[in-house]
Amino acid sequence: MSEPHGWDETTWRGLVNQVRAGRNLRPDTWPGGARCAVALSFDSDHETNELRDGGQSPARLSWGEFGSRRGLPRIRAALDRHGFKASFFVPAVSALLHPDEQRDLAQDGHEIGLHGWIHEVNSRLDHATERDLMFRAADTLERLAGTRPVGMRTPSWDYSPNTLAIARELGLAYDSSLFADDDPYEIVADGEPTGIVELPVEWIRDDAVYFTMNRFGAQRPYTPPEAVLDIFTREFEGAYADGGLFLLTMHPHVIGYRSRMFILETLLERIADRGDCWVATHADIARHCAAAAGLKGQT
Template sequence: MSRDLRGYWDAEPAPCWPNGTRLAVSFVVNVEEGAELSIASGDERNEGRYEADDEVKGAPDPCMVSHFGYGPRRGYHRVVEALAAHDARASFSTCGRAAEATPWLIRDAVARGHEVSCHGWRWETHAGMTAEQEREIIARTHAAISRIAGTAPVGWHARSATSPQTRDLLKAHGGFCYDSNAYDDDMPYMDGDFVVLPYAFDTNDMRFSPGGGFVQPRDFSDYVIAGFDRLYAEGAQAARMLSIGLHTRLIGRPARIGALEAILAHITSHQDVWIAPRREIAACWAQHHGARA
């Protein structure tokens, strides 16, 4: 694996977002429900992390399955209504098996104008997979989401670590123009003619999970707003992008949804901000910076 620790060290790209806006904001709603590891679904083990670290080993876990069911049953409605109230379109990063388990949810997201991208087949890391395994997973996930969403996905983000060959396999598959399996910058960059849209685990509701540091809804909203304010200020001189990660089973809880509403209200109170799905951010970046590929 090669590493680039220099990045844009001495040549930061100037702002390039549409209509002179100074900051691109990407809301990512992760759709994993139905794709979490579960013996009841025929997997080798159960998912062990949700609101508590308590993996049931060797037997089906109806409790964990029920926790994940909260997202599509209840949390989804609160999240999409909050986004709609502020005319914000998101990227629904979706596991292939989750799309098959909740096709009505995926079609509703598309009808609302959101992007649906790929989040692997199951909700699992790709580290250690062979090229043959990954190639099959990429093709299967792309085909399922294309069929259910009615439009072909162009983005990819695997859970946590990829394998060293993941990006090359995405390029070879065709149809993908970006991935989000990087966490090393506050703006996109090019890998050849492929766009890398860095994601973020700090501005992410996953930190409501055990040990993540967020307890009260203001923990999340205050943190994200602080990140927004800093990037908004820097965006006057250089291109900047803010990623905000969401999960309907987490932020969609009644005690937490107010945090998302507060974040949206703060961001939309600034006129020169571009809230867009990741496929549009990737296309804009490639238009301005793809020539050096």
């Protein structure tokens, strides 16, 4: 393929249209007359952040272990105080390393969603490898959590040209890896509606971008926790004012420290104090949006 400035219209338009935002799926009403929907999600990457790149550092692996050992129990306690249910997106290797964690979460009514096999980068994989990993991950989570996943979040929100087709083959109801809106929308593939609900993400609504530390790289925490709370709160208040969706992505090994948990705890208090927010799993929100829009599932 030539340099991008030499592409013809068929080439660049075809690339853009592979995965596109279709109709807006924000419903006219949320359950119980709620003003807005709140989707709290936690990517339980744990040790796979190190394993994915072939890393063998016991120190980096222990950072992931902290997420399961300390971070996740603190998160669950904060959610339990309000009776809120959340979605946990779990690489299959993380689930195999911490199987009781997945079973306990599922038994408590939280959702376990697809998040790759070992937090791989999909765009570096051929179709057969990506498909094998996604199907094996779905089988593994079903075996450990007792319920087959109905939605996915790709590792690092990375899409290959094959990812959506594999998701459709898996029969997934929703994805939460794309950025084209604040509110839910239907994913369109090459101009055709898919019946898959997108619950869009954003880096500014992700704790990792503010707090990630890599001793041997250029990544350093740069934002005070109070500022992160302010950003998340403004995002929530905006969604509340619009009557839309507030979706937040967090990581047990990032948010789960004593000096950061107040961000989540304060935000949950504010959401609870509103009294008219529907806090639900991604799966439940996707189902509601699909039903309200009359989606018949994948086409």
